[in-house]
Amino acid sequence: MTEGNSENGIMTGLYYEGTKSFWHRAPVKTKLFCSALLLLGLVLSVNISILVVNTLFLLTLAVVPGPGIALLRRLKPFVFFSLFIVLFHSLLNPANTTTWGWLGWEGFLYGSTVALRLVSIVGLAQLFLMTTPPGVVFRYFSSWHRDMGLIMLLLMGFLPVLKEEMTTTMQAQQTRGLHWQTLLERLQAYLTMIIPVIIKSLYRAQGMASLLLLRGYGENQDVQTHFTPAWTKGYYWIVALSSCFCAANLVILLRSRLMH
Amino acid sequence: MLSIQSLIVNYPLKQQPALNNVSLELEAGEILLLIGGNGSGKSTLLHCLAGLIPGIYRADVKGSCHVKGLVGMALQDSDVFLLPTPEEELNFILQNQSLTSEKRQQKMDQLISTFHLTPLLKRTIHTLSGGERQRLALAAAIASNPVILFLDEPLAQLDSSFTTEFIQLLQNLASFGTTIIISTTFSSQYEPLKAKYCWLHEGQIVWQGSKINFQGKWGQARSAGIDVDGKGLFIRKGNNETTYQKEKATGAIPVLALEDVSYSYGDTFIMQEVNLSVMSGEFVALTGPNGSGKSTLLKLAAGILNPYSGTILIKGKNIAGLSIAEATAESGFLFQNPDNQIFQDKVIKEVAWGLKMRKLNQELIPNRVAKWLKRLQMEQMAEEHPYSLTKTDRQWVALAGVLVREPSLLLLDEPTHGMDCASTARFMDVIMELAEAGTSVLMVTHHQELAEHYAHRIYDLKHGTCRQVR
Amino acid sequence: MDKRLKIAIIVVGIGINIVGGTLASALKLPLFLDTIGTILAAVLLGPWLGALTGLLSNIFQGVVTNPVTIPFALVNGAVGLIVGFIALKRGFEDYVTPLLVGLILAIVAPLIGSPIAVYVFGGLTGGGVDILYGILLGSSERIFSSAFLARIPTNFVDKTISAYLVMFIVRSLPVQWKMLTERKNSKTTPVE
Numbered sequence: 037m038t039e040g041n042s043e044n045g046i047m048t049g050l051y052y053e054g055t056k057s058f059w060h061r062a063p064v065k066t067k068l069f070c071s072a073l074l075l076l077g078l079v080l081s082v083n084i085s086i087l088v089v090n091t092l093f094l095l096t097l098a099v100v101p102g103p104g105i106a107l108l109r110r111l112k113p114f115v116f117f118s119l120f121i122v123l124f125h126s127l128l129n130p131a132n133t134t135t136w137g138w139l140g141w142e143g144f145l146y147g148s149t150v151a152l153r154l155v156s157i158v159g160l161a162q163l164f165l166m167t168t169p170p171g172v173v174f175r176y177f178s179s180w181h182r183d184m185g186l187i188m189l190l191l192m193g194f195l196p197v198l199k200e201e202m203t204t205t206m207q208a209q210q211t212r213g214l215h216w217q218t219l220l221e222r223l224q225a226y227l228t229m230i231i232p233v234i235i236k237s238l239y240r241a242q243g244m245a246s247l248l249l250l251r252g253y254g255e256n257q258d259v260q261t262h263f264t265p266a267w268t269k270g271y272y273w274i275v276a277l278s279s280c281f282c283a284a285n286l287v288i289l290l291r292s293r294l295m296h
Numbered sequence: 297m298l299s300i301q302s303l304i305v306n307y308p309l310k311q312q313p314a315l316n317n318v319s320l321e322l323e324a325g326e327i328l329l330l331i332g333g334n335g336s337g338k339s340t341l342l343h344c345l346a347g348l349i350p351g352i353y354r355a356d357v358k359g360s361c362h363v364k365g366l367v368g369m370a371l372q373d374s375d376v377f378l379l380p381t382p383e384e385e386l387n388f389i390l391q392n393q394s395l396t397s398e399k400r401q402q403k404m405d406q407l408i409s410t411f412h413l414t415p416l417l418k419r420t421i422h423t424l425s426g427g428e429r430q431r432l433a434l435a436a437a438i439a440s441n442p443v444i445l446f447l448d449e450p451l452a453q454l455d456s457s458f459t460t461e462f463i464q465l466l467q468n469l470a471s472f473g474t475t476i477i478i479s480t481t482f483s484s485q486y487e488p489l490k491a492k493y494c495w496l497h498e499g500q501i502v503w504q505g506s507k508i509n510f511q512g513k514w515g516q517a518r519s520a521g522i523d524v525d526g527k528g529l530f531i532r533k534g535n536n537e538t539t540y541q542k543e544k545a546t547g548a549i550p551v552l553a554l555e556d557v558s559y560s561y562g563d564t565f566i567m568q569e570v571n572l573s574v575m576s577g578e579f580v581a582l583t584g585p586n587g588s589g590k591s592t593l594l595k596l597a598a599g600i601l602n603p604y605s606g607t608i609l610i611k612g613k614n615i616a617g618l619s620i621a622e623a624t625a626e627s628g629f630l631f632q633n634p635d636n637q638i639f640q641d642k643v644i645k646e647v648a649w650g651l652k653m654r655k656l657n658q659e660l661i662p663n664r665v666a667k668w669l670k671r672l673q674m675e676q677m678a679e680e681h682p683y684s685l686t687k688t689d690r691q692w693v694a695l696a697g698v699l700v701r702e703p704s705l706l707l708l709d710e711p712t713h714g715m716d717c718a719s720t721a722r723f724m725d726v727i728m729e730l731a732e733a734g735t736s737v738l739m740v741t742h743h744q745e746l747a748e749h750y751a752h753r754i755y756d757l758k759h760g761t762c763r764q765v766r
Numbered sequence: 767m768d769k770r771l772k773i774a775i776i777v778v779g780i781g782i783n784i785v786g787g788t789l790a791s792a793l794k795l796p797l798f799l800d801t802i803g804t805i806l807a808a809v810l811l812g813p814w815l816g817a818l819t820g821l822l823s824n825i826f827q828g829v830v831t832n833p834v835t836i837p838f839a840l841v842n843g844a845v846g847l848i849v850g851f852i853a854l855k856r857g858f859e860d861y862v863t864p865l866l867v868g869l870i871l872a873i874v875a876p877l878i879g880s881p882i883a884v885y886v887f888g889g890l891t892g893g894g895v896d897i898l899y900g901i902l903l904g905s906s907e908r909i910f911s912s913a914f915l916a917r918i919p920t921n922f923v924d925k926t927i928s929a930y931l932v933m934f935i936v937r938s939l940p941v942q943w944k945m946l947t948e949r950k951n952s953k954t955t956p957v958e
Contacts, residue, residue, distance in 0.1 A: 047380070049830040121888040128900050130907045150888035154834075157886070161833030170829050183773060184822065190777045191826055193379045197422045198781045201636065202789065207600045208637040210620035211629040212697065213653030222793045227931065229789060231639035234782055234806065234935055235683060238943065239635070241774035243376035245352045246343075248770040250369050251378070252392035252440060309941040351768035641938045684940045 047192050049170035050110075050162065058101035059167040064176045066271045070278040071164050077282035078156050082289045084149055091156045093281065098163040107162050114158045118151030125150070186253070190244065198237065205232050297475045298322040298345065298444060303359035305340055305349065305499075314340040314355070316499040322477070324443070327470050329486055330479040332496035333521025333716040334688045338479035339372060341496065342446045345477070368442030372449055372714075374426070374433040382424075382432050383417040389439040403439065410465065411435040412458070425587030426453035426742075434462065438469070445469065445476045451485050452714075453586065453742070463488050481716040483510075483517075484526040495522070521718030526745070549612045551576050551705050551736040552597055552627075557606035559592060566592055569606070570762040572755055574705065574738050579731040581747035582740045583765075584757035590740040591632075593757060594707050597738065599623025610705065621653075628703035632710045634687075634694035643685075644669070644678040647696045654701060668700045672726065688719050695723075699730075706730070708739040712746070724750055772811055779807030779819040780826060783842075796894065797924045804846045805867070805932045809858045810943075813850025820846040837886055841879045845871060849929070864933045868926025875925065876917035880910060889913035895920060 059067065074094060081087040099107050125147030126132075132140025165173075171192060178185020209228050216225040248254065298320070305315040315337045322328055332338045343349045346369045350357055379385045386407060390400045408414055411431045416424060421432065430453045437445060451459055466489065470476055480486065483493070493510045495503040497520050503513055510517075514524045550573035557570045566589040574580045584590050595601045596608060599615045599622075608615050615623040631637065640646040648665045656664070669675050674692060677685060682693050691711070698706070706727070712720040728750060731737050741747055747754050754766040780803055787800030804823060808816025820842030828836035849867055856863050883889055889909055890896050895916050902912035 047830060050833075117887075117890075117892055120892070121890055124890060124896070124900070125888055128903045130903060130909065147888055150886075154886060158833060161828075161836075165829060165833060173829050183769075184818075187773060187776055187780070187822055188826055188829075190378055190773070191780055193377060193421065194777055194781050195784065196380070196420065197375075198785050199788075200422060202785050204631065204633075205636045207595070207620065208629070208631045211598055211600065211624045211627075212637065212650040213621050213624075215619065215621045215653075216793065219795075222795055223927075226789060226793055226795060226799070228639050230782075230786055230802070230931070231935065232635060232637055233785065234802070235638075235939070236633075236635045237778045237782060238775070238939070240376055241771065241778045242352055243371060243373055244378060244774040244777065245768060245771040246346075246348050246369075246371060247376060247378055248773065249348065249352065249768070250346060250367065251389045251436070253388075254769055307941075352771050641934075681938060681940070683938065 047170055047195065050165040051169040052103045052106055052166040054106055055103055057103060057167065059098075059103070059163060062167070062271055062274070064168055064172055066275060067164055067168060068176070070274055071160055073275075073278040073282045075157065075160055077278075077285040078153065078160070080282075080285040080289050081153075082285070082292050084145060084152075086285070086288060087149060087152050087156075090281075090285070091152045094156050095159050097277075098159050102163050103166045107159065107166060110162050110166070111155060111159060114155055118154055121151050121154070122147035194240075194244075197240075198233070201236060202229065202233055205229050297324045297326075297364055299360075299362045300345075301360045303341075303344065303357070303361055305337075305344060305358075306356040308354060308356070312499065314499055315344070317359075318496075318499070318501055320494065320501070322475050324473045324475055325470050327466065327476045327478070327489060327491040329483060329489070329491045329493050330477055330496060331481070331483045331493060331517065331522050332479070333481055334714075334719055335498075335686055336496045336520075337499040338496055339448060340499075342369065342448055342477065342479055345444075346446050363444060365443035366440060367444050367446065368437045368440055369446040370433045370437040370448060370450055372452075374430045374453070375422075377421045377429075377432070380420050381418055382413055382421060385421065385432065385436060386439055389436060393440060403441075407435045407439055427455045427458075427586040430454050431458065443474055445474055447476070447478045449480055450478060451480070451482070455586070459485070460488075481521060482523040482526075484523055495520075518717070521716035523717045550574060550609070551578075551611055552738060553609040553612075554593075554597065555607045555609070557593075557596060557608060558604045559589070559596060559601065560604045565604070565760055567757065567760045567762065570757075572762060574736045576704075576736055577731055577734045578752050579728065579737040579739070579750060581751035581754045582738060582757060582762075583742065583744060583747050583754060586742065588757045589760065590742075590757055591709050593762070594629070594709050594738065594740050598627060598629045598707055600629075624703075625654075626703060627705040627707055628698035628701055629707045630695055630698050630709060630711050632713055634690040637694060637697075638682045638690060641681055642678070643674070643680055643682055643693050643696075646682055646693055647700050650697050650701050664702075665700055668696055672696050672699070688715055691715065695726075699726075704735060706735055706737045706739075708737065710740055710742065712741070712743070720746070767811075772815060775807055775810055776815060776819045776822070779803035780823045782806065783819075783823045784827060797920070797927065799924060799928060801842060801845050801925065802928045802931060804842055805849045805928055806935065808846040808850035809853045809932060809936055811850070812854060813847045816846030816850035817843040818846070820844070834886060837882045838879060840882065841875050844874055844878050845925070848874060858933055858936050861933075864929035865926060867929040868922055871925035871929075872918050872922035875921045876914050880914040880917060883917075884910055884913050 074097070078090055078094065081090050099105070122144060125143040126139045127143065129140060129143025129146055131142040131146065134141040171189070174185055174188035174192065177188055206229050209225075214225055214228060216222045299322075300318055300320040303315055303318045304313050306313045318341065330338050330341065340349070343353055344357065344361055345363055346367050347363075349355045377385055379388055386404060390403060395403070408417070411434065413432065413435060416428055416432065421429060424432070430450070434447070434450060437447065450462070454462065463486070466476055478486065478491070491507065493505060493507055494501060495510075495513065495517060503510075517524050552574040554570055554572040558568045559566050570593065572593070582590050582593065592601060596603055599608075599618055599620050602616070610623070610626050638646055640649060644665060647669065648661050651661050651664060669678055672692060672695070674696060677689065682690055685693065695711070708727070712723055715723065724746070727737055727739070739751070751766075753764060755762050756765045782803030783800050786802045787798060790797055790799040801820065804816060804820040807819035821839045824835045824839035824842050828834070828839075848870060852863060852867055852870070880889070883891065889899060889912070899912055899916040902916055903909065906912050
């Protein structure tokens with residue numbers, strides 16, 4: 037599992053700083069709204085040929101005004117996994133009837149549908165997350181629900197500490213003679229490391245709660261988190277484009293349903 | 297401003313109340329120095345006054361406790377914080393108040409200059425040194441302009457250069473009407489402060505009065521674990537100050553030897569060509585400012601970290617390439633925080649675990665554990681759950697877990713952190729006895745006086761170079 | 767309980783989920799062990815906040831590490847919900863409850879997880895479970911039921927171990943903390 041990038045210990049998550057693209061400059065609200073529309077349109081894709089067109093459209097929209105080739109590079113592991121999905125279903129899908137040797141056509145179609153959808157969804161998510169730092173995402177979260185946003189922001193401070201504590205605990209137990217080879221030993225090692233970390237974290241929870249109280253959190257609920265205005269000129273067209281994409285897919289879906 | 301009437305606080309299932317019939321009155325602008333040893337109830341009292349009990353720390357509270365006005369507080373553990381960077385942390389506090397953005401910025405600038413935070417603002421809090429973090433915690437405590445301020449051991453870890461400034465700041469705040477309570481076991485450090493003294497012992501106020509009158513109580517206070525004159529750390533078994541022979545022990549091969557050791561983290565060298573040795577039965581202290589790499593050096597000696605260049609020998613054997621468990625076959629490492637390692641549900645099991653891991657003959661283990669629990673006077677807590685003990689007692693549990701292996705080299709990382717004078721002195725007694733019996737000790741401490749008093753030799757680590765200062 | 771303490775425990779729960787999972791893969795254990803924090807939070811805070819801990823865990827990881835974990839937030843949330851209700855009914859300190867939790871979650875977690883996995887990944891995980899999935903696909907005729915059945919054994923072992931670990935921790939917590947589980951009759955009197 038990758039741990040998300042960090043710079044000077046501050047979590048930067050999937051944020052990509054390389055370019056200051058159109059998507060980088062767009063307000064979070066616009067980005068989120070467009071992503072939601074695009075995702076909805078994608079989910080509504082009625083058949084594989086439409087899905088191919090949609091995938092190409094989405095990837096172009098993500099790459100060209102966005103982080104560019106860097107985004108495609110992020111998709112690499114998913115492309116490999118997608119190929120595995122296609123192969124797996126070509127071989128083993130129970131719907132396979134039209135076959136060439138080991139491979140089945142129905143399974144191939146099924147696998148391709150899943151694979152294209154996966155790549156598009158990940159592409160969309162990367163588009164949003166590569167152009168928005170996690171701190172900004174979570175701060176936007178707090179404008180919806182203050183407590184939940186706070187939980188996410190607190191995690192940004194807590195997680196690096198927790199990882200450091202895990203390392204220290206691992207070292208401490210190793211100086212006491214802990215070692216692991218067999219499966220059982222590894223499971224035991226897991227327990228000797230996770231238990232102190234959990235208990236220490238609970239003590240820290242009391243400390244964090246104390247600080248929240250002392251720093252006046254939850255006293256006056258009317259405090260506003262200030263945010264840049266959501267709809268700015270120059271971004272209308274992208275909202276319109278996303279809406280068209282969603283609407284077009286909806287129309288195609290409805291038409292095909294009515295025909296049958 | 298603040299009045300407590302016969303306050304009784306009971307933690308669940310504890311026989312003794314944490315606070316027993318405490319009454320206290322303070323006017324605006326007064327400073328109170330709350331003195332007491334470990335477990336005297338100082339922190340409980342502050343938690344109660346700040347409103348953390350019973351909402352966050354569960355306890356049964358009787359009596360009355362009136363605090364008028366906005367409260368600010370610095371916790372004992374400055375390593376607890378909320379957000380990634382100091383800037384965000386301070387902004388969070390200011391945002392929770394109804395201030396205009398100019399006022400907020402003004403306050404921010406003021407805090408930054410008072411506490412010298414400019415170079416820290418964009419760094420991550422968990423990578424700050426103890427002293428830097430303490431400065432941030434203190435800035436955070438006064439950020440909301442509180443009229444009542446509670447500080448739990450505020451000078452701990454603070455660089456001495458800033459201490460004087462900070463004491464002056466407290467005096468200023470008081471003159472503008474802020475009521476301040478400071479809790480500490482080291483009353484001598486607050487000598488310059490114009491304050492009322494209040495001595496808490498086993499949950500009760502045993503004495504209240506002025507600084508001058510407190511001098512008459514020094515003898516008693518000292519035996520309660522309070523450092524009244526800066527010499528509290530050096531009392532050994534009643535026969536007051538003792539000195540140890542500081543002759544350099546000689547032996548054929550050093551038990552621990554670092555030869556031209558350099559260590560780098562990424563591209564930056566933390567230490568360069570360090571030479572250090574510990575002979576058999578020798579107690580060597582390693583001092584140096586916050587964040588100078590003292591703990592790193594100790595971890596190198598334990599094989600936890602690998603040097604960039606140079607060799608580390610334990611009893612003449614190079615530990616390069618060994619696993620941590622193998623490298624520490626001869627040595628015992630005591631980490632600063634005992635909670636990093638305690639995971640068993642009984643003290644006796646926790647202490648025995650190290651022996652089990654080291655594959656000591658099963659039949660010998662109970663005897664060995666009993667022997668060391670007895671020697672450290674811990675028999676009565678053998679069957680207790682480690683986490684029901686106080687932090688100081690957990691530090692003893694961790695020490696027992698190290699000593700039970702009877703290592704010939706002890707590596708101690710700030711072992712007396714957070715202990716009062718009585719506990720520190722008891723701890724040092726144990727260590728000195730071990731050294732006299734032939735165990736070699738390398739102890740990291742930021743406490744200069746402690747090192748001066750006990751160690752045979754002292755190394756000082758500063759700016760990546762290590763030199764023997766005595 | 768103080769709202770701020772609840773928030774802090776949720777944060778800690780999410781943190782434990784994340785490092786727990788990381789440690790499991792660092793030690794090359796054939797288990798996920800990434801719901802320990804959810805179970806702990808559910809025991810301490812009840813079903814709804816337990817569910818929230820699970821949901822936010824996956825959302826946080828989705829934003830910071832891997833977006834495809836977000837749809838599986840539903841599974842993690844369900845874990846919190848179920849454990850929370852069981853803990854309300856039976857407490858979490860005996861030896862039977864964790865086994866019960868393991869058994870129920872061995873069914874419920876794949877029941878929610880498999881449709882999501884089938885939709886997003888075609889039922890595949892990229893791990894050892896895929897072999898079992900392939901065998902089941904060969905013998906049965908249904909994609910969903912194969913993906914579901916293939917996930918039961920690992921989930922059972924994973925969730926049972928996690929639940930026993932949490933039980934051990936809850937048992938060994940100082941009384942100070944155990945009070946948190948006794949939500950109804952706290953005997954504290956508020957400070958005036």
